[in-house]
Amino acid sequence: xxxxxxxxVALGDPTRRAIFERVASRPSSVVELAHEFPVSRPAxxxxxxxxxxxxxxxxxxxxxRRIYSLDPAGLAAVRDYFxxxxxxxxxxxxxxxxxxxEEEP
Amino acid sequence: xxxxxxxxxSVRVETDVEAPIERAFRVFTExxxxxxxxxxxxxxxxxxxxxxxxRVGGHIVDRxxxxxxxxxxxxxxxxxxxxxVFSWDITxxxxxxxxxxxxxxxxxxxxxxxxxxxxxxxxxxxxERHGTGWESMRDAVGRGWTLARxxxxxxxx
Numbered sequence: 062x063x064x065x066x067x068x069x070v071a072l073g074d075p076t077r078r079a080i081f082e083r084v085a086s087r088p089s090s091v092v093e094l095a096h097e098f099p100v101s102r103p104a105x106x107x108x109x110x111x112x113x114x115x116x117x118x119x120x121x122x123x124x125x126r127r128i129y130s131l132d133p134a135g136l137a138a139v140r141d142y143f144x145x146x147x148x149x150x151x152x153x154x155x156x157x158x159x160x161x162x163e164e165e166p
Numbered sequence: 167x168x169x170x171x172x173x174x175x176s177v178r179v180e181t182d183v184e185a186p187i188e189r190a191f192r193v194f195t196e197x198x199x200x201x202x203x204x205x206x207x208x209x210x211x212x213x214x215x216x217x218x219x220x221r222v223g224g225h226i227v228d229r230x231x232x233x234x235x236x237x238x239x240x241x242x243x244x245x246x247x248x249x250x251v252f253s254w255d256i257t258x259x260x261x262x263x264x265x266x267x268x269x270x271x272x273x274x275x276x277x278x279x280x281x282x283x284x285x286x287x288x289x290x291x292x293x294e295r296h297g298t299g300w301e302s303m304r305d306a307v308g309r310g311w312t313l314a315r316x317x318x319x320x321x322x323x
Contacts, residue, residue: 072294075267081294085175131175140177143290147179150203151288157201158183158193158284 071115076100077108084109084118088130176291183284190284191247191276196220208236208262220244226252238262242271250274254290268295 072078080094091109095102109129112118119132183190193200199216207213212231219225219241226239243251254270255263263269270292277285 078294085294140175140293143177143293144179147177147288147290150201150206151179151181151286153201153203154194154286155181155183157197158185158190 071111071117074108077111080105080108081112081117084112084129085131088128090123090126090128092126094129175294176289177293178287178289180285180287182279183286184282185284186282187247187276187278187284190286191250194274194276194286195244195246195250198226208238208256209234220246236262239272240266243273248276270295 072081076098080098083089083094083097091102091105094109095105098105100108109118109120113120113129113132116132118129120127120129122128183193185193195218198218202216204213207216207228209228209230211234214229214231215227217227217229219227222241222244224241224244225237226241228236228238230236238255239252240255241250241252243249251271251273253266254272255266257263257268270290273289273291275287275289277287279285
């Protein structure tokens with residue numbers, strides 16, 4: 062399975078998506094996350110492992126703990142998709158807005 | 167027009183238009199049918215109209231010749247002429263998403279640069295909420311995505 066495919070499959074689980082959103086907004090350790098979510102520490106670790114395998118989060122050692130944070134490459138594909146969509150759409154919008162201005166008496 | 171990719175789950179696109187801010191806002195919202203790509207609609211069939219209901223709680227509605235209506239966005243903020251926010255109630259398989267928790271949001275901010283020039287910043291965020299259907303999207307992106315092609319692929323299932 063390609064990385065970007067794996068990414069959204071990983072995000073299909075509501076708890077995992079919530080953990081991802083939390084990690085994306087603030088890098089955190091497993092212990093911190095386990096405090097905030099109604100799931101066990103091993104379950105949090107498992108969710109983080111899936112997210113990491115999917116390229117959505119990365120971790121680094123900070124003393125004895127591992128800090129998880131957003132992996133910026135993870136959602137690049139879905140971003141590219143919408144970026145292309147909106148770039149094209151906004152160009153059309155600009156053309157119409159410019160034109161309607163010229164037509165004003 | 168420039169595009170930047172912050173390391174986040176959002177897309178940001180911006181442009182300048184040669185129009186006063188009130189007009190820029192109106193063209194984007196109530197005039198959406200004048201610039202939206204006619205191929206960018208969810209259902210097959212003849213499209214009669216595309217309407218942006220100009221109020222919080224309104225929808226963007228596509229109406230078809232056979233009477234069907236497709237509401238694919240909820241207006242979450244409506245602050246003319248400065249800002250509008252609507253939900254993106256569409257799955258990555260290009261169907262209407264009925265679960266609000268799985269929808270992303272589009273925020274459009276208008277700033278007057280001069281009397282007849284407006285800076286428009288569109289941010290499509292919370293993209294991580296689109297958690298399903300990624301394989302078909304990958305295929306669409308991988309072969310040089312256009313929506314027309316994607317609609318063909320989706321309807322061929």
